[in-house]
Amino acid sequence: MAKSAKTKTEVVAETPVPKKTRKKTETVAETAVAEAPLQAVESYSRFSEFDIYLFKSGKHFKLYEKLGSHVAEHKGVIGTYFAVWAPNAHYVSVIGNFNGWGRGSHPLSSRWDGSGIWEGFVPDIGRGEVYKYYIKSNNHGLELEKADPFALWCEQAPKTASVVWDTWYEWQDEDWMRNRRKNNSLASPISVYEVHLASWMRDPADPERFLNYREIAENLVPYVKELGFTHVEFMPIMEAPYPPSWGYQITSYFSCASGMGNPQDLMYLIEQLHNEGIGVYMDWVPSHFPGDAHGLFNFDGTHLYEHADPRKGYHPDWKSYIFNYGRNEVRSFLISNALFWLDRYHADGLRVDAVASMLYLDYSRKHGEWIPNEFGGRENLEAISLMREMNEAVYKDFPDAQTIAEESTAFPGVSRPTYLGGLGFGMKWMMGWMNDTLKYFEKDPMYRRWHQDQITFSLVYAFSENFMLPLSHDEVVYGKGSLVGKMPGDEWQRFANLRLLYTYMYTHPGTKLMFMGGEFGQIGEWNFKQSLDWHLLDRAPHKGAKECMKALNATLRTQPAMYDYNFAPEGFEWIDSQDRDNCIVAYARKGLNPSDTVVVVLNFTPVPQHSYRIGVPAAGQWEEIFNSDDLAFYGSGVKNTQVIETQAERWQNQPQSVVLTLPPLAGIILKKSSK
Template structure:
C-alpha cells in the first residue's frame, strides 16, 4: 500500500511540474474537484503568487484550507465530503483577499451533438459554439471559450484577467473534435484575449487571435475582444420579406461599390475615418438619392493591413473596429434596409494573410492551409490558401458565410478571386503547381466547396444572392448546381469590362478599327447571369481613374465618359460602379484618403453625377432596360456594325413586348444629323437620356426631348426614327405605351 501511495505521489508531482511549466495537456485531470478513495473530494488549484488558498461554500464558510504543494502556487486539499458541492476559492494575495470561482469545477459546454457535427464538418452554427460566448453555468455567469487546435500539446486562454499567463487557464481538450474549451466565470464584455498554444513538439507559438472572435482590436493592435454573438434589435422586417424580388434576375440591380474607410474622411480631425453611424447619416442618403439599388462593401472582416483594402482578413467573424463596434455596423445595415438599399459584402474565402497572430501554422501544424506551397501559397499576394479538402476548414468558411447573412442580415456575398480558387495553376508556372487526381488543373476540392457554399446560402438565407468575381471561361458559373453549374446567382462580366474600357480609352480616330471591343460581349452576354462591373481594381495600380482613361481635351474626356456610362447602363446585365466614378474622380483611388468631393463644385463633375443619378432612375423606371437583363430575347441589335462612324444602336425589350427602349451611341466627336434608326413599333419615343444634355455638361445637341416614328422601313423594321445623334453621346429613347 505504501508503495502504491509513493507511486501516486510521484505521478502527482510529475503532473504538478508539467502544469507549473505550462506543459500539461489535460489540466482538468489535475485541477478542480476530484473524488479520491481515501480522502473524498480533493480540490486542487494553481494560483501563482498566492500566499494561501481556502475552499469556501456558497455562504462563505470555509470548507478547507488548502496545502501548498509547489512554490509556484499549486495548492490542494480535501474538503471533508464525498459529494461534489458548488464552491469558491478564497485566495489570499499579498495585497488583498478575493473570493473567486474555480473554472476547473465546471463541466464542458459542448454537447455530444456539437462534437458530432464538428467532427463531421457540418456544424452550420459553428459560431454559436466556438469562440467566446456569454453563458451561465450552475447559476454562475461567465464566458465559454472554445477553439479548434487538434494537434496542440496545450492551449490556454490569456488576457488581462490572468496577466496573459498561459499557465493559469489551460483548456480542456475534447479529443474527438480537436477542440479546446474552458468556462471562465465572471469575465466581462470588452476584455482582451488571445490563445497561447504549444505545439506537439513543445514549441510556444506566437499568441493567436481567436479565429471566431466577434470583435477585434483595431490595427495595429491584434487582440480579440470578448463581445459575444451579435444580438441586435432589427427593424428591417419589411425589407427582409421582400428582398428576394430585389435581387432577382428580372429586377433592376445597380450596385454602388464602396470602400467605407476612404469614401470620406474627417480631414480636420487628423484625416480620421467616418464611423459606421456617421456613414449611416451620410453615405446611405447619398446612395439612395443617386438611385442605386444596392451598396457593395469591400471586405469589412477585420484585417491587419490597410493596403489590402480588407482582402486579407484575419478575423473573419468580426466587422472591422476601425469604424466602430459590431452594433454600429448592424445599425448601418438596418438603416440601409430601411432606406430600401440592399447590402452586398465582399467575402474572401480564397486566402488569408501570413500574420503570425492569425491562422498560419495555427496549432504548430499547417491546420488551415496546405503544407505544400505548390497548393498552399499565393505567390502574387504572399498569402496562404485554405485547405478546402479538410472538412473542418470548409465548415469554418461555410459557417462564416451564413453568419454574415443570418446574423447581420447581409443581402449578398460577392465572392472574391474565384478564379484563383478554381485553378491549381492560377498564376503559376510549370513545376510550381500540382495537378489533381485526374491530371488536370481544376481544384476539385475548391469546386466542391463553392458548390456547397451556394447550395447552403440559397437554402438557408432566403432572398440572399451570391456573386462570383470570376474572370475565366469556366462554364456555368451562375447556373444551378443540379445542372452542373457552380451555383452562383451572378457573375462579374470581366471580359466586357476589359474590352469596352480598352475601346473607350482610344482616341476616336482609331476606334473604327476596334469596334468589336464594343460588340463582342454580346456573343456570350446570356451565357451567365452577368453584372457589368467598373470596380475598384480598374482605378488603381497605375491604371488611372475612370475619367483619367478618357482621351482628348476636357470636353471630350467628360463627353466620352458620359457616353460610355450611357452605353453601360442600357447594355444587358446588372450594373456596378465604384465610388468616385459617378462624379469623375480625377486621380486614382487612394485608400488612405477620402474621395475628392470638392470636385462637385465644377459643373463638369456635377453634371456627370447628375447623369449617373438619372441613368440609375431610367434603368429602374424603364422595364425594358432591366427585366430581361439575363435573357437573349431582351436584346436585339438595330445596327451593331456601323464601325466607320463608330456608332451602334440596339433595342431592349421587357416582359411586355411592346415596351421597348432604344439606345444609340456615337463614339466620335462629330454629330450625326438625320441618322435613321429602325424601330419595331410606331409611336412617340421619349428621349429619356441624352448624355450630351447641357444639364450633364454637354452641348445640348439632341431631339428636343423626343421624336415620333415614321412609316419608313429601316434596319429590317417597319418604322424608323430620324435622329440627331450628339457628338460623343448616347441617346436612350423609350416608346410611350397606352
C-alpha cells in the first residue's frame, strides 16, 4: 500500500514557510510584533497587565501566544523573544548552539509584577534555532537545563532541546471548517478510526523508519475514506520520547512528535483528511506527565507543575507525576494546551485520557496513601473543577468541536452540561458495554444462552450519558490478543463472530470507535514497534472483514435511524431480548422520520434459523439492507434475497410480523421498502 517515500529532510525542505501572508491562526499581537518596530529590549514584552492578571488567576487560556519562543523584529533586527514561568528561580538564561550553550551570555529578566515570568529578546536567531533554559533555583542553588514547556517543536529523541518554530500555515480546508458543525454534531453519524501514527504503517523499504506526516497522508487519507469512517483519532501526537508509552508520557505539550516531521507537516495531514470529509480527534493527556530531567517535573527546582505531596502528585500505576490542578497558573497551562490544538492545528475534538484517575483522589491507591478532600470525600474537587472549566472554554471558543472522556466509573454527568452539574464533555467512552460485550463474544456459542444479559444489559443505562462505543488499543495489548483472536471456533467462525460483533456495535445506540487493524481482523495483538500486518489483506477472511466494515460505515451514514437518536431512548426499542435458547436478539432503531426505522436481528450461534418469526412495527414489504453473512464478507451467503411481506399476526408486542431466514453467527438489518 505504501507509495514511494521521501526523506524527512526533503519533506521539511519542501515545506512552504510564508513570510508575508498572515492567516487567522495567528493573533493580532503576533502580527503587530512582526510588523511594527519594537521598543527597547527592557520594555519589550508580549504581556499586558491584563494578561498577567488572567495568568495568575488561572483564566488565561491562550498562553501559547505569550509564553515560549516567538520570532520577532526589534529595532530592525530579527530575533526571538523568550518567556518562561519559573517563579522559584534565582537566575534564568537561554542556552543553545547560538551561544555555545553558555549559561551566562543571554540572561532573561524577571518581571516586576510577581508573576514569576522571565523574558527577554535575543537578536539574530530565529526559526530552527535549538535552545533550552538554564535555571538556577532558589532551592539550594539547584542548577537545571530545561526544555521550553511552550516549545512549538522539539529535537528528535534522544535529543531533548526545544526548537524555535511557528504555526504559520496556509490552510486550505475552508469547506470542512465551514461545515464542521454539521459533520461533527452529536446528531450526525460518527465512526472513529483510532490510529497510532508511528505503527499504522512503516516504510516498506526500511521497517525501522517511521513515515513522516506527509508520507502518512498519502496512504492514510484514501484508506480511511475508502473504509467510510467519519473521523480519525490520533493517539497522542505530542512529543513523548519514550516509545513504549505510546505517546501518553508527554514531555512537550505544545510540540507535535518530532520523529514524524514538523508542525506544518502535521497540519498538512490534518488538512488532507479534512478535504476528504474526515474529522480529526486528538488524544489529550492532562492526567500525568513523566519525570524526565528536561521536562516539567521539578521545573524550577521546586514542584511547579506537579502537586508537592506525592499522595496527590505521584501516579503509582504509571510512575509519573500529577498536575497540581489547584494551582492557577497550571490550570492556565492545561486549558491553553487544550485550546491550542483546536486553534492552531484545526483539530475537531479532544479525547481526554484517564479521566477516572483525575476524578478520584484514591484512584489506584491503598488506605493511607491518599488525602480526602475538604469535605472528607474521595472526589478530586480541583480536577473536577478544571475539567468543567476546560470544557466550557472549548465549547465557548469552538462550539463545533467535541470533547470525549475516557472514563470508566459511574461518576454521574460526565457528558452533561456544566450548568446542570455535569463535567461538560460531549461524549464518554462506554467501557461497561465494551467489557460485557467482549466477555460474551469470548464464550463458546454453546454457553451463550446463560449469559444473554451481557448483551442486553447495556440498554439499561445506554442513555444516561452520550456514549461512544470503544474497541480501542487497550483491548489488543498486554496479552489480551487481537479482537479476532478472542473469538471462539475455527477460522470461519472466528471471522463470522468478528463481523457479528461489528454489526452489533454499529446498530447499538451511540457513536463508534475502532482501533486500527481491527477493521481487517489483525491476527496478532498490536505491536507499537512495527507496522500493521497489511499482507493479511491478501487473504479472503481479512479482505471480507474489511469489506464488512466498509458496508457498516456506509449503512451508518445512509440510515438516519442509526444516528438520529444516538443518545436518546426514542431511537431504540426492544423487539425480543428473551430468546436465550437460540441466542437471538431483535430490536428496532428509529429516526426522526418513522419511515427511516430499521429492524436488527442478531444470531449469536452457528446454527442458521429457518422460518424464524419476529415482530415488525409496520405492515408492508421489508427488505434486507445488510447481512454480515454476505459472501463478499467471507460469509456463507445465507440471506433473505426476496422482498419480505409482513403478516397480520401480532408478535412480540409489534402489530405485524415477518418470517425470516437467519444466517449463522451473523446479523441482518431490515428496512421497510419505500416502493
